[in-house]
Amino acid sequence: xxxxxxxxxxxxxxxxxxxxxxxxxxxxxxxxxxxxxxxxxxxxxxxxxxxxxxxxxxxxxxxxxxxxxxxxxxxxxxxxxxxxxxxxxxxxxxxxxxxxxxxxxxxxxxxxxxxxxxxxxxxxxxxxxxxxxxxxxxxxxxxxxxxxxxxxxxxxxxxxxxxxxxxxxxxxxxxxxxxxxxxxxxxxxxxxxxxxxxxxxxxxxxxxxxxxxxxxxxxxxxxxxxxxxxxxxxxxxxxxxxxxxxxxxxxxxxxxxxxxxxxxxxxxxxxxxxxxxx
Numbered sequence: 001x002x003x004x005x006x007x008x009x010x011x012x013x014x015x016x017x018x019x020x021x022x023x024x025x026x027x028x029x030x031x032x033x034x035x036x037x038x039x040x041x042x043x044x045x046x047x048x049x050x051x052x053x054x055x056x057x058x059x060x061x062x063x064x065x066x067x068x069x070x071x072x073x074x075x076x077x078x079x080x081x082x083x084x085x086x087x088x089x090x091x092x093x094x095x096x097x098x099x100x101x102x103x104x105x106x107x108x109x110x111x112x113x114x115x116x117x118x119x120x121x122x123x124x125x126x127x128x129x130x131x132x133x134x135x136x137x138x139x140x141x142x143x144x145x146x147x148x149x150x151x152x153x154x155x156x157x158x159x160x161x162x163x164x165x166x167x168x169x170x171x172x173x174x175x176x177x178x179x180x181x182x183x184x185x186x187x188x189x190x191x192x193x194x195x196x197x198x199x200x201x202x203x204x205x206x207x208x209x210x211x212x213x214x215x216x217x218x219x220x221x222x223x224x225x226x227x228x229x230x231x232x233x234x235x236x237x238x239x240x241x242x243x244x245x246x247x248x249x250x251x252x253x254x255x256x257x258x259x260x261x262x263x264x265x266x267x268x269x270x271x272x273x274x275x276x277x278x
Contacts, residue, residue: 002236003277009269010037010070010247013044015254015261021045021058025065027262031269036067037211037249038108040101041075047104049081049096055107070247071112071152071211074101077160083118084133084163094118095136099143106147113144114152114185114211114249117164117173126162133163134176141179152185152210157193157220166194167204174208183210187251188230192219198235202242214248222253224264225271236275 011033016024021044028036038045038058045053062069074097076083081098085091098115105113118136120129137153144151153173158165164173174184186201186209201209214235216228225232250268257264 002233002240002275004236004239004248004272004275006032006273006276006278007034008246008248009033009272010035010249011067011265012037012039012073012250012252014039014041015252015257015264016044017041018258019261022061024261025061025067027265028067029065030262031265032273033265033269034067035070035247036062037071037073037114037247037251038069038110039073039075040104041079045104047074047097047100049093049100052100052104055104059109069108069110071114071249072101072105072108072110073114073249073251074098074104076116076118083116083136084120084129084161085118086121086124086129086132091132091136095139098136098140102140102143102147102149102151105149111148112150112152112211112247114154114213115140116154116156117161117169119156119161119163122162129163134173137173137177137182138179141177141182144181145179150181150183150210152183154185154187154213155190155194157190165190167191167196167200171204174205184208185211185213187213188215188235189213189217189219189222192217192230198238202238202244206242209244209246211246212244212248213251215251222251224252224257224268226267232271232275 216223218229
């Protein structure tokens with residue numbers, strides 16, 4: 001049977017939107033989750049273009065529950081900040097916001113921040129949105145180099161963006177940014193919607209894949225393992241084949257999970273536990 005380490009599973013707080021951060025950390029400890037991909041959104045982590053939450057206090061809360069923050073994911077879809085913001089004022093405010101996110105990642109003690117390409121207007125040439133996205137990502141990669149942080153970019157679904165939604169577009173952006181601080185994140189949902197496979201991604205990027213949003217789907221929906229159509233055993237077998245040692249973020253975003261998120265995480269861990277090698 002293919003195997004992964006328990007410590008590779010990174011719980012996320014995005015489906016704990018209606019619970020406190022303390023509640024989330026306690027739930028992760030109870031579920032046996034050791035690593036955290038912290039979603040940087042209110043009410044858990046207040047951040048804007050001018051300031052951000054006290055990272056020391058957040059780290060202390062995590063330590064009290066014996067969990068480690070291994071990645072930081074600033075909110076970038078439902079807020080006004082956008083990597084490829086079409087309005088010049090919004091673009092400059094977004095630049096400040098995401099630069100703060102890089103700094104926050106460093107202060108949280110993690111060397112990894114996840115991001116996407118952003119999105120533009122549907123009534124503009126796609127290349128215009130691409131140029132803004134690349135400009136912002138260049139800036140953030142430079143900021144990440146200075147802070148000792150790695151940025152990992154994921155693809156989005158076509159409903160979310162028209163910029164980077166496929167492996168081929170991710171390859172183009174990765175080549176264009178060309179920074180040691182700019183890596184790739186594989187999202188199993190966006191991958192599945194695009195008709196791609198893990199083998200495709202690892203064959204294209206290899207060790208440049210710095211992080212994975214490792215969730216079930218069919219092919220839409222960021223679902224808890226067992227609720228979708230992906231074969232988890234097959235996916236872990238591919239991870240083993242390519243010797244992936246990074247984290248596996250549990251980005252669960254369907255609103256049906258928001259009322260009892262702790263029960264969802266318990267179920268995810270029950271589903272994955274047979275594959276742990278310790």
